[in-house]
Amino acid sequence: MSDEHRDGEHPTVGTYVRVALVLSVVTALEVGVIYVRQLAPIIVPLLLAMSAAKFALVALFFMHLRYDSRVLTLLFAGPLVLASGLAVALTTLTGAFLVFGR
Amino acid sequence: MSAPSSGRVLHGHPSALPGVETTATVLGWLTTVDHKRIGILYGVTGFAFFLLGGLEALLIRLQLAVPHNTVVSAHAFNALFTMHGTTMIFLAIMPFNAAFFNYMVPLLIGARDVAFPRLNALSYWIFLAGGLLLNASLLAGTPPDVGWFGYANLTSKHYAPGPGVDFWILSLQILGVSSVIAAINFIVTILNMRAPGMTMMRMPVFVWMTLVVQFLIALAFPPITVGLIFLMFDRFFGTHFYDVAAGADLHLWQHLFWIFGHPEVYILILPAFGIVSEVLPTFARKPLFGAPVVIYSGVLIGFFGFGVWSHHMFAAGMGPVADSAFSIATMLISIPTGVKIFNWLATLWGGTIRTTAAFHFAVGLVGLFTIGGLSGIMHASPPVDLQQTDSYFVVAHLHYVLIGGSLFGLFAGAYYWWPKITGRLLGERLGRLQFWVLFAGFNLAFFPQHYLGALGMPRRIYTYPADAGWTAGNFASTIGAFGIGVSVFLFMVNAWRSLRRGAPAPADPWDGRTLEWRTSSPPPAHDFDTIPPVYGRDSYWREKYGPRRGPAAGATPPSSGAAAGIHAAVHLPAPSHWPIVVALGMVLAAVGALTHVSIVLLGVLLTVWGIFRFALEHHRTTAHTDQTGVLGLDHRKMAMWVFLGSECFFFGTLVATYLAYKGRSVVGPEPHQILNIPITTLSTFDLLMSSLLMVLALAAVQRGDHRQARLWLFGTALFGLVFLGFQAYEFTEFVHRGFTLQQNLFGSTFFVLTGLHGTHVAIGVLWLLSLWVLALRGRLGVADAVKVEIAGLYWHFVDVVWIAIFTLVYLIP
Numbered sequence: 001m002s003d004e005h006r007d008g009e010h011p012t013v014g015t016y017v018r019v020a021l022v023l024s025v026v027t028a029l030e031v032g033v034i035y036v037r038q039l040a041p042i043i044v045p046l047l048l049a050m051s052a053a054k055f056a057l058v059a060l061f062f063m064h065l066r067y068d069s070r071v072l073t074l075l076f077a078g079p080l081v082l083a084s085g086l087a088v089a090l091t092t093l094t095g096a097f098l099v100f101g102r
Numbered sequence: 103m104s105a106p107s108s109g110r111v112l113h114g115h116p117s118a119l120p121g122v123e124t125t126a127t128v129l130g131w132l133t134t135v136d137h138k139r140i141g142i143l144y145g146v147t148g149f150a151f152f153l154l155g156g157l158e159a160l161l162i163r164l165q166l167a168v169p170h171n172t173v174v175s176a177h178a179f180n181a182l183f184t185m186h187g188t189t190m191i192f193l194a195i196m197p198f199n200a201a202f203f204n205y206m207v208p209l210l211i212g213a214r215d216v217a218f219p220r221l222n223a224l225s226y227w228i229f230l231a232g233g234l235l236l237n238a239s240l241l242a243g244t245p246p247d248v249g250w251f252g253y254a255n256l257t258s259k260h261y262a263p264g265p266g267v268d269f270w271i272l273s274l275q276i277l278g279v280s281s282v283i284a285a286i287n288f289i290v291t292i293l294n295m296r297a298p299g300m301t302m303m304r305m306p307v308f309v310w311m312t313l314v315v316q317f318l319i320a321l322a323f324p325p326i327t328v329g330l331i332f333l334m335f336d337r338f339f340g341t342h343f344y345d346v347a348a349g350a351d352l353h354l355w356q357h358l359f360w361i362f363g364h365p366e367v368y369i370l371i372l373p374a375f376g377i378v379s380e381v382l383p384t385f386a387r388k389p390l391f392g393a394p395v396v397i398y399s400g401v402l403i404g405f406f407g408f409g410v411w412s413h414h415m416f417a418a419g420m421g422p423v424a425d426s427a428f429s430i431a432t433m434l435i436s437i438p439t440g441v442k443i444f445n446w447l448a449t450l451w452g453g454t455i456r457t458t459a460a461f462h463f464a465v466g467l468v469g470l471f472t473i474g475g476l477s478g479i480m481h482a483s484p485p486v487d488l489q490q491t492d493s494y495f496v497v498a499h500l501h502y503v504l505i506g507g508s509l510f511g512l513f514a515g516a517y518y519w520w521p522k523i524t525g526r527l528l529g530e531r532l533g534r535l536q537f538w539v540l541f542a543g544f545n546l547a548f549f550p551q552h553y554l555g556a557l558g559m560p561r562r563i564y565t566y567p568a569d570a571g572w573t574a575g576n577f578a579s580t581i582g583a584f585g586i587g588v589s590v591f592l593f594m595v596n597a598w599r600s601l602r603r604g605a606p607a608p609a610d611p612w613d614g615r616t617l618e619w620r621t622s623s624p625p626p627a628h629d630f631d632t633i634p635p636v637y638g639r640d641s642y643w644r645e646k647y648g649p650r651r652g653p654a655a656g657a658t659p660p661s662s663g664a665a666a667g668i669h670a671a672v673h674l675p676a677p678s679h680w681p682i683v684v685a686l687g688m689v690l691a692a693v694g695a696l697t698h699v700s701i702v703l704l705g706v707l708l709t710v711w712g713i714f715r716f717a718l719e720h721h722r723t724t725a726h727t728d729q730t731g732v733l734g735l736d737h738r739k740m741a742m743w744v745f746l747g748s749e750c751f752f753f754g755t756l757v758a759t760y761l762a763y764k765g766r767s768v769v770g771p772e773p774h775q776i777l778n779i780p781i782t783t784l785s786t787f788d789l790l791m792s793s794l795l796m797v798l799a800l801a802a803v804q805r806g807d808h809r810q811a812r813l814w815l816f817g818t819a820l821f822g823l824v825f826l827g828f829q830a831y832e833f834t835e836f837v838h839r840g841f842t843l844q845q846n847l848f849g850s851t852f853f854v855l856t857g858l859h860g861t862h863v864a865i866g867v868l869w870l871l872s873l874w875v876l877a878l879r880g881r882l883g884v885a886d887a888v889k890v891e892i893a894g895l896y897w898h899f900v901d902v903v904w905i906a907i908f909t910l911v912y913l914i915p
Contacts, residue, residue, distance in 0.1 A: 013801060020794040024787060027908075031783050034913055044914055051909035054790075055902045062793050063898045069735055071293070072743045079321055079747030082408060083754035086325070086361060090755070093412065093424055094351050094762040 011061055019061045026050050133677035135219035136627060140226050141205030142523065147226075148197030151233055153590070155189035158182045160587055163547070167580035169568040179564035180247035181266070185240070187250030188270065191370065192277050193233045195504065198512045199373040200229075203288055203312050205523055209618035209625060210306045212297025212634045217290040217729075217737040219675040220716065225284035227685035232276035235692055239269035246270035249562065251363070252333070254344035254355035259337050265696055268337060271330050272692040278323045278330075279688070282748060285319035288312060290740045294731025297617070299636030303394060306616045306639075310397045311376030314404040315369050320744060321408070322365035324751035328759070329358030331854065338695070341843050341850035343759070349766040349847050353418055354759065360411035361755075368407045370504060371471075372400055374511020375442060378464045381514045382446055384612050385461040386453025389640055392445045399438035399445075406435040416484040417491045425484040432482035436475065443472055458612070459533025463514035466541055470506025474499055477552070492562075495555025501548045505586075513540070513593070520600065521607030525624045528600045536592040543585020550575035550582075615643035628672045673725045680719060684712035714872070721876070727885045742892040746899045753903050756858060757910055760851040767846035776841050777912050778832065785828035786908045789863075792821030793901045796870075796894045803877075804887045812877045815890075818897065819870040822863055829860045852911065859907060862900045869893050 030050050033039050039046060060066040065073050134140060162182050165173040174182065204222065208215055216222050239245045246266040248256045257267045292313045296305065305313075332343035333355070342348035344355055383390045390396060412420060412428040420428075446468050455461070477499040481487045490496055513536075520528050554575045559566065566572050610619040617634050618625075620642050637644040691705025720726040729737040764773070799814030833853070836842070843853045873893055876882040882890070 011797075013798065016794055016797045016801075020791060023790045027783065027786055027790065030909065030913055031779060034779075034915070047909050047913050051905055054905045058790075058793060058898050058902045058905065062797050062901075063895055069733065071733055071735065072740070075289075075740070075743040076747050076750075080750045082321065083750040086408065086751070087754045087758035087761075090357055090361075090758040091761045093357060093420060094354060 011064070011067060015061060019057050023054055023057060026054050130677065132682055133223075133679045135215075135223045135675045135678055135681075137204050137208050137215050137219065137222060138523070138625065138627075138629075140222050141201045141203075143226050144197045144204055144229070145201035147230055147233070148194050148201060151189055151193035151197070151237075154237065155186050155194050156587060156590060158186040158189065160583055162186060163580040163583040165564060166566075166576050168577065169566055169570070169573055171565055174564070176564045177247060180249075180562070181245040183562055184246045184249050184270075185236075188236065188246070188274075190504070191250060191366065192274070193236070195370045195508050195512070196281070197229060199315070199370070200225075200284060202308075202373060202377065202512075202515050202519070203284075206519060206618060207288065207291065207309055207312055208295070209522075209621065209629055210309050210616055211292065211295060211300055212617050212630065212636065213291065213295040214629045214633075214672065215675065216287050217295055217731070218287045218741065220678045220681055220719075221283055221287050223678065224681035224684055224716075225280045225287065227682045228276055228280035228283070228688060231685045231689035231692075232273045232280060235276060235689055236269060236273035239266055239273075242269070244269070251359055252355075253359075254333070254352050255346070257333055257337075257355075258344060267333075268696055271334050271337070272695055275327065275330055275334075276688055276692060278327050281319045282323050285316040285323075286741050286744045286748070288316045289320065289744050290731075290737050292316075294733050294735060294737055294740055296732050297633050297636050298732070300641075300732075303397070304636060304639050304641065306376075307379035307390060307393060307396055307400070308373070308376030311372040311379070311400050314400050315372050318365040318369050318372075318404055318407060320748040321751050322362045322369070324748055325358050325755045326362035328752060328755040329355055329362075331858075332358075332759070335843070335850065335854060339843055341854065342847050343850055347768070348850075349768045350763070351766075353415070353420075354762065356415050356418060357411070358755065360414045361408070363414065364411040365404075365407040367503065368403055371507045371511075372403065374467060374508045374515075375400065377511045377515035377518070378446060378467050379442075380616065381460050381464040381518050382449050383640070384518070384614055385456045385458055385464075386450050387456075387613070388449055388453040389615075389643075390445065391448035391451075393639060396442055396445050399441045402438040403435060406431060406438070410435055413482060413487070416487045429482050429484055433479065436479050436482070439475055443468060443475075457534075458517065459528065459530055459537060460514050460517035460612075462534055462537040463510050463517060466537065467507055467510040467514065470502055470510060470541075470544070474502025474506050477502065490555060492560055493555035494551040494559045494561060497561055498548045498551035498555060501544075501551075505544055505548070510540075513537075516593075518612070519618075520597075521611045522618055522623045522625070524601060524604070525607050525622075526600045526604030527607050527611060528604065529596050532592060532596045532599075536589050536596065539585055539592060540589035543582045543587075543589055546582025546585060547579050548582070550578045554579075610642075613646075615640040617642055620645075628674055678716070678719060680712055680716035684709055684716060687712050710868075717872075721881065721886075729888075736888050738888055738892050739895070742895045746895065749899060749903075753859070753906070756855045757906065760855050760911060763847045763851050767848045769846050771841055771845075771848070773848060773852070773911070774915065776836060776839065778835070779912055781828065781832065782908065782912050785825050785832075786904065788821050788828065789825045789901055789904050792818050792825070793898050795821060796897050800887065800890050800894050803882060803890045804884065806884045808877065808880070808882075811882065811890075812874060815870055815874040815877055819867050819874060822867040822870065822897075826860060826863055826867065829856065829863075833857075855911070856907065859900070859903055862903070866893070866897050866900050869896065 030047060033046060033050075034043065059076070065076070131139065131143070134143075161174060162179065165171050165179055165182075204216070207213075242265065244264045244266040246252075246262075246269060248262055248267055248270070252267070252270065255261060292305070292309055332341070335341040336343050336345065342350055344350055344352060346352060379390055379393075379396055409431045410428060412424060413432045416425055416428075450465075477495070481490060481496070481499065517528055517533055520526075554572050557571055557575075559570070559572045559575075566576075607623040609622050611623070612619070617630075617636075620634050621630050634641070635645070687705050687707070687709030689705070690708055691702050694701030694703070694705050731737055731740075733740075795814045795818040799811055799818055802808075802810035802814055841849055843849055870893060873882060873890060876886075
């Protein structure tokens with residue numbers, strides 16, 4: 001019935017520290033890339049990708065979604081995806097982010 | 103035998119023991135946490151508000167009965183339709199639904215109560231506080247008069263200078279809190295508290311519809327909450343969210359309102375669909391035709407419900423692409439709705455029908471909702487909608503949905519479950535008479551309004567000329583409205599007679615199919631003597647008439663040791679007065695917002711104190727330690743994840759608004775001129791590292807290392823405080839440089855977004871410090887790890903939200 005801890009995995013303190021290290025490095029990279037003029041054409045997707053990666057790392061490891069029941073993943077990921085879709089639609093409809101024009 | 107401060111544990115066979123809350127004292131009702139009593143409270147309160155909303159409707163109809171009428175003034179008319187709409191939606195239909203959720207869902211899934219009984223009581227008292235606050239505006243002589251939709255900028259200080267809109271905003275915020283708390287509670291209850299063998303697809307359709315509705319509430323209320331926060335800031339603090347002169351877009355309110363408002367239609371109607379799906383099979387003596395399809399249709403309606411909001415805005419000029427997209431989505435949503443209609447008809451086909459009052463109302467819904475649904479499909483076409491929008495055609499449509507659908511369904515439920523709730527039968531003849539009076543009155547009231555709309559009569563006008571050709575239709579409509587009033591009076595007479603001298607109801611008066619009929623009428627405090635076995639869909643029917651197919655995997659035979667354990671100790675939660683204290687604190691803060699800031703502070707202090715006492719009330723109660731449910735998950739952990747899902751919508755709306763308004767300020771400064779990226783990078787790093795400390799704290803609590811637990815908990819809180827210090831420095835610096843909330847659109851969106859995130863951090867710090875104090879006092883053991891875990895989940899969520907804000911607000915050019 002329960003798959004509270006998938007495959008019996010448990011994160012260790014070492015895992016947590018490594019994740020924190022990666023988060024720090026990616027944060028430094030995020031700040032660094034905005035000053036690199038050559039990256040200007042791809043800066044927005046690049047920043048969004050790095051931000052999404054950090055988001056995923058915290059959710060998967062610190063919030064234990066990687067190890068916990070899939071029900072919990074569904075309860076969070078479902079609304080997250082829906083909310084992201086609504087946010088894109090809202091910015092599109094108000095004209096700030098025109099995906100398909102008026 | 104009992105532990106008064108920590109819940110009631112009944113030993114021995116429960117049927118031999120007195121119910122826990124059978125004494126009808128005022129204190130008993132004020133402190134009740136029994137789902138059945140809370141259900142009754144919702145029902146009675148909702149009915150009182152329903153009468154008030156009905157009275158407002160009758161005044162509206164009296165005014166419109168003849169041309170140039172002078173029963174009420176134009177201003178009073180505006181207030182009447184505003185209060186009528188808001189009352190019927192938030193204070194009547196929603197609480198009627200909540201009454202059935204509360205009373206019936208635990209019985210239908212074979213549970214003894216909801217997952218969080220005290221939270222359930224809190225939801226009710228907050229709802230009552232919100233309802234009373236809204237209606238206090240009538241006593242204050244300043245009711246809101248901007249429509250239940252409150253379109254900006256009618257709600258601005260310029261156009262609505264009095265406190266009426268403030269009453270409206272604050273009441274809706276309070277009611278929203280109540281609804282979201284209840285939604286989280288019921289999602290966890292339904293997913294995690296089902297009786298053994300009650301798989302998801304064996305759940306009654308009413309429970310399924312309840313589940314869909316709770317997700318809709320949890321996810322649709324945050325956008326309107328954000329919209330109301332913006333409005334509150336505009337009115338109280340002079341921000342510019344709905345200020346066109348500052349570059350704002352008034353469509354923002356319409357979007358936020360209808361992102362909530364359209365799912366709200368399904369929040370109102372799906373429970374009625376669920377009720378009908380229980381009533382029709384019972385009185386046709388047939389299983390629901392294609393029950394899984396009815397369930398999938400309900401889920402699809404809920405899902406599509408989030409993608410059709412802009413069909414309420416076709417007249418706003420969104421452009422052909424958006425109009426087409428929302429038109430297609432709206433047409434699509436009619437498919438699962440239509441499927442249900444055919445399933446109900448097929449259920450009746452060939453059935454051995456008993457035409458009880460409940461059956462009458464259920465069939466009434468099928469017919470009348472179909473009419474409302476068909477006029478709804480007409481609105482899906484933008485060119486047609488442009489002709490009908492803001493006309494009486496729309497008034498007819500929405501009442502066919504909400505009375506023909508919701509109210510008829512609710513009356514079906516009332517007649518069906520009344521014997522279970524009260525232990526007495528309602529008069530069937532009077533019930534059928536009430537149905538026919540309601541059916542005739544309703545159709546007389548609202549069918550002519552289709553024609554009035556087609557003839558061009560606009561909504562919300564308080565009078566009309568004699569030569570417009572609308573006189574006969576309006577007069578008929580008024581007569582019909584009074585017919586509805588008579589039918590409601592007949593229901594009251596029936597209820598009164600039933601309670602006074604109604605025939606006693608047996609446990610199973612209708613030869614029912616679901617688990618609630620397996621227990622006495624009314625049920626004992628503990629619902630079931632033993633957790634009922636579940637043999638399949640319509641389990642009680644199978645139990646009575648077979649085939650049972652044997653107990654499902656996990657079902658507990660009544661004679662087993664586990665069942666004997668149920669006999670030996672049934673834990674029932676103790677009454678609590680903290681829910682009412684918290685609700686009082688909230689309404690006091692709201693009253694303060696309308697009067698004086700000192701009362702706000704008093705209200706906030708009372709709320710925070712109440713929450714602390716609420717949280718610690720059962721900290722050491724052994725029966726509360728293990729809250730693992732049927733999914734093998736702790737109720738509290740599940741609840742936190744559902745809450746975080748809801749928070750995704752809250753912050754998603756805030757961030758989307760920031761992005762929508764980016765670059766639209768008519769005066770400076772612009773973000774790149776003011777934001778300090780190096781300082782914010784430091785605060786971001788600090789918050790990220792606080793998450794590391796949080797997981798270390800949890801790991802320490804889980805392994806029973808008290809010293810490290812104290813260290814890391816305090817460290818996390820300290821890092822949180824440092825983050826807040828950075829934010830205070832940033833805000834102060836901005837204000838010194840002349841960049842404030844009121845400076846421009848950027849200022850309004852920036853400060854509200856980051857400020858609300860900061861508020862979340864502050865709440866997290868308070869939570870962590872409370873845990874730290876418990877740890878210092880040696881009251882945070884391994885058994886309390888889940889409490890640290892849910893605090894941690896909240897903390898990490900605050901962290902991930904900041905990850906998004908840092909990128910979207912600070913880094914992206």
